[in-house]
Amino acid sequence: MKWDISQIGSWTYKDFPPGAVIPEAGNSVAYVTGGWRSERPWRDDEKCTQCLLCWIVCPDSSIKVADEKVTTFDLDHCKGCGICSQVCPVDAIQMVPEGCDLPEVK
């Protein structure tokens, strides 16, 4: 079910579903948590062997894969934990400070 929360700002105790149940599953996608990050992952496409270990270990499902290949990171939900960088066997993923100019990191 699609939950209409467009007016939630003016809801009273009569409008919220009892028990704080959300009648729409999979809603965590709508909750953007990328802002919690202080470091972001950066991937060197030339070094990457496409072993997909990062995709397996990412606790936030933020490694985007298409046709069995890593394409990019979901920076709306990546919290910058750095696990992908730690497990990468060829050091293709680095953690870089948020806000730096990415192309110059290399």
Add this chain to the structure above:
Amino acid sequence: MPTHKTLAATGNQVVAEAMRQCAPDVMAAYPITPQTTIVEEFAAFVAKGRVHTEYVTVESEHSAMSACIGASAAGARVMTATSSQGLALMWEELHIAAGMRLPIVMANANRALSAPINIHCDHSDIMGARDTGWVTYFAENAQEAYDNTLMAVRVAEHPEVMLPVMTTLDGFITTHSIDRASVMDDESVKAFVGEYQPRNPLLDMEHAVMHGSFAGLGGPYFEFKKQQRIAMENARTVIKDVGAEYSILSGRPFDVVEGWGMEDADVAIVVMGSTAGNVRHVARGLREQGAKVGTVKIRVWRPFPYAELARALKGVKAVAVLDRAESFGAEGGPLFCEVRSALYDAVDRMPVVDYIYGLGGSDVKLELIERVYGDLADIAAGSAAPATLTYLGAREEA
């Protein structure tokens, strides 16, 4: 109409029997004295195929209530039982069950809390769970423990309530003494409790929902608490309606406050749980000697029956409260504070005094109750100043 059978059984046995008749989908439980024989007996019913319940043996009460919460959110009818340290270990889950509006029914064998270690009756454990948002019944004897368990299911699952319910019985005194109790036939109980219709079951894949969401950072936490307050207020009416319906089936009257001798009583004792019987026994003797004494028993502790209690005590000249739990630093025990609050708006406010009694199973002798009625007579006559708090029967210096 149902057929009735009289059992000679312990309070715990009849609670297990009531639970079997309610046929919960899930029970997750951990043994603890003096509750153990409830879940032990229920486990035997499961093993013998007399009830088809998913029985989850867990490693602690913390896990027991957690499993109950998960099962209830999934859409199951859920029951469990605990006591004392076990109830204390469940403490955070008690709030979660109520906040998630899960109609879990739990029996509690009222027992003292450590330290020092003690396994006997008092109401310290249940008073520790006072503000967790559970509807709470007190039983005087095995019969009430049975009746309360059946009514609890209906109250918990009522759409206007949807709150967990605790049914309590006094440890050892009620849980382990052989008592007589009339039980209904299985079919009548089944018809009375009905089929549970969960509101938002997690296992309904057609209508997928999320339980246990976050409501902080300016979120509506406050509004959800107001919903709980309203649900608890709704329970007042539902408890009475369900009680009225049940009393037609059982033939036994039900009220949230039960008075004895209150029509013309000059003095009264307010009490909860098994001691109510002892107090009535003493009151009966005093009545035969011409003393106008009465007894008020509180059967539903949450929501607290303020209006009913004030009505029952109208016109009385002095009131004593028997508290089987401490609230250190408060003016008296937990029941005393409620009773005084209930009487604050009374037109003719009378002196109200508190007696802490029976902690850790300390013996409640009839002479002690006679002493309380004696004190009340003196207060009512104006010949003694009311002492707010007395430790009734505690050893003192000679």
